Amino acid sequence: MKFFYHFGKYLLMMRDMLTRPENLHMYWKELLRQMNGIGVGSLIIIGVISLFVGAVTALQFAYQMGSTFFPDYLIGYIVRDTMIIELAPTLSGLVLAGKVGSNMASELGTMRISEQIDALEIMGVNPNGYLIMPKIIAAIFIVPPLIVLAALLGIYGGYWAAENYGISPANYQKGLLYLFDPFNVVIMTVKSVIFAFLIASVACYQGFYVKGGALDIGRASTRAVVYGSILVIFFDYIVALVLT
Amino acid sequence: MIEVKDLKKSFEDKAILKGITTSFEAGKTNLIIGTSGSGKTVFVKCLVGLLTPTSGTITYDGIEFTALSQREKKDIRTKIGMLFQGSALFDSMTVEENVMFPLNMFSKMTAKEKMDRVNFCLERVNLVGANKKYPAEISGGMMKRVGIARAIVLNPKYLFCDEPNSGLDPKTALVIDELLGDITHEYNMTTIINTHDMNSVMGMGEKIVFLHQGYKEWEGTRHQLLESDNETLYDFIFASDFLKELRKGAGQSIKLSK
Ligand SMILES: Nc1ncnc2c1ncn2[C@@H]1O[C@H](COP(=O)(O)OP(=O)(O)O)[C@@H](O)[C@H]1O
Ligand SMILES: [Mg+2]
Numbered sequence: 153m154k155f156f157y158h159f160g161k162y163l164l165m166m167r168d169m170l171t172r173p174e175n176l177h178m179y180w181k182e183l184l185r186q187m188n189g190i191g192v193g194s195l196i197i198i199g200v201i202s203l204f205v206g207a208v209t210a211l212q213f214a215y216q217m218g219s220t221f222f223p224d225y226l227i228g229y230i231v232r233d234t235m236i237i238e239l240a241p242t243l244s245g246l247v248l249a250g251k252v253g254s255n256m257a258s259e260l261g262t263m264r265i266s267e268q269i270d271a272l273e274i275m276g277v278n279p280n281g282y283l284i285m286p287k288i289i290a291a292i293f294i295v296p297p298l299i300v301l302a303a304l305l306g307i308y309g310g311y312w313a314a315e316n317y318g319i320s321p322a323n324y325q326k327g328l329l330y331l332f333d334p335f336n337v338v339i340m341t342v343k344s345v346i347f348a349f350l351i352a353s354v355a356c357y358q359g360f361y362v363k364g365g366a367l368d369i370g371r372a373s374t375r376a377v378v379y380g381s382i383l384v385i386f387f388d389y390i391v392a393l394v395l396t
Numbered sequence: 397m398i399e400v401k402d403l404k405k406s407f408e409d410k411a412i413l414k415g416i417t418t419s420f421e422a423g424k425t426n427l428i429i430g431t432s433g434s435g436k437t438v439f440v441k442c443l444v445g446l447l448t449p450t451s452g453t454i455t456y457d458g459i460e461f462t463a464l465s466q467r468e469k470k471d472i473r474t475k476i477g478m479l480f481q482g483s484a485l486f487d488s489m490t491v492e493e494n495v496m497f498p499l500n501m502f503s504k505m506t507a508k509e510k511m512d513r514v515n516f517c518l519e520r521v522n523l524v525g526a527n528k529k530y531p532a533e534i535s536g537g538m539m540k541r542v543g544i545a546r547a548i549v550l551n552p553k554y555l556f557c558d559e560p561n562s563g564l565d566p567k568t569a570l571v572i573d574e575l576l577g578d579i580t581h582e583y584n585m586t587t588i589i590n591t592h593d594m595n596s597v598m599g600m601g602e603k604i605v606f607l608h609q610g611y612k613e614w615e616g617t618r619h620q621l622l623e624s625d626n627e628t629l630y631d632f633i634f635a636s637d638f639l640k641e642l643r644k645g646a647g648q649s650i651k652l653s654k
Binding site (some may be wrong): 268 | 406444473474476478479500501
């Protein structure tokens with residue numbers, strides 16, 4: 153029952169967000185601020201994680217193959233596809249659910265508790281439109297490039313690890329080009345857009361309706377991270393089911 | 397002038413306002429007083445439409461606010477300024493950007509005109525040289541001033557203040573009160589102020605509405621206040637035994653400045 157109550161309220165929040173901006177320029181500025189926050193704030197952590205995940209994937213695959221008859225170059229192929237299809241979008245999704253999700257929820261929660269949202273409304277600004285819409289749009293535009301970057305860095309991490317393991321760069325590169333299916337990139341993009349939307353909208357919902365005090369902001373941002381992560385994994389499965 | 401008729405507000409089954417009828421005049425500082433938790437904030441939030449009353453009507457200079465659509469309410473809101481209890485400044489913006497925000501959203505002024513208006517308002521609240529500071533970097537009293545400057549930047553007809561001097565030292569509180577009084581008279585605004593601070597009540601109460609247990613227990617001017625024989629009001633004003641003794645000692649001879 154509670155689920156339906158929250159889902160209904162979530163839908164209403166999304167509906168109220170879709171009004172004509174009072175002033176396009178101000179909304180645009182807010183959008184840029186959010187894009188900057190999400191992008192710059194997440195670049196380093198996503199970069200570091202992807203590099204190492206790519207490296208680990210390469211190492212472990214090389215280890216698993218051991219002295220079997222599989223050719224070396226398959227490492228490039230495996231790293232490329234696991235990064236693109238699964239690891240880059242899902243791991244980045246989880247990291248972003250933590251970082252961006254908690255950020256958005258606590259920003260909105262603070263604005264709610266300190267009556268900044270009321271202040272906007274009194275001025276005649278639609279707070280859903282001005283605060284939530286730019287966050288969701290910014291996420292949808294910034295998360296996919298971040299995830300593409302994650303995939304590239306992962307592949308580079310794999311390259312680096314494979315070389316240290318004794319696999320020639322030429323072979324790794326050969327693997328990278330082996331049986332490349334552009335549709336996998338489509339899967340990655342679809343996942344990134346869905347994850348971005350889910351993470352941002354759920355975090356906004358949690359933050360926007362905070363009641364109480366500072367502790368409740370903390371709770372809301374924890375919920376944003378937990379629900380965001382679960383949804384990322386769940387929709388990862390759904391997309392895999394539908395698109396493969 | 398704002399008129400309120402039989403305003404009621406409940407949360408779930410908890411009645412907070414149980415039928416309030418009163419009016420607030422233009423060019424005057426109208427005070428809503430009452431103990432903490434008596435529903436002052438709820439009352440003001442109903443007046444400006446941040447909360448929807450359970451029943452009753454609110455009329456702004458003849459326009460029935462409670463009957464308006466969301467969009468029509470937005471029009472009235474551009475004539476409303478509000479100072480929140482915690483100032484409610486936007487954390488991500490500087491003092492200057494905070495005050496300029498309503499102008500950026502709603503006015504068609506040039507950048508220079510906006511800047512001039514912002515500086516004018518900041519000077520009006522005696523705050524100069526803090527333009528580039530963030531809310532986290534200034535004191536509570538300064539935040540209130542920025543809040544006032546932001547509230548008046550669009551020349552509102554109606555100004556609402558929720559406990560404008562809570563959390564301030566008595567001296568700063570007095571300055572803020574005087575400022576609000578001056579601005580009200582200068583621009584002939586309908587100003588409504590929530591407070592439980594007796595200094596403010598005696599200093600600026602041109603019209604006072606006393607809320608108690610969801611009802612309007614008493615209303616009048618500050619001059620009538622001391623002569624009132626309303627027991628509940630008496631208890632509220634002379635909250636401490638010390639004050640009560642003092643009042644007995646002084647008889648009825650406490651005089652107010654004009
Ligand atoms: N959104 C709300 N939901 C439920 N109860 C509320 C809400 N807002 C205020 N109240 C209750 O209304 C009463 C009056 O609160 P308030 O108007 O803030 O008092 P005051 O401003 O006079 O100190 C309090 O008991 C408070 O718990
Ligand atoms: Mg209050």
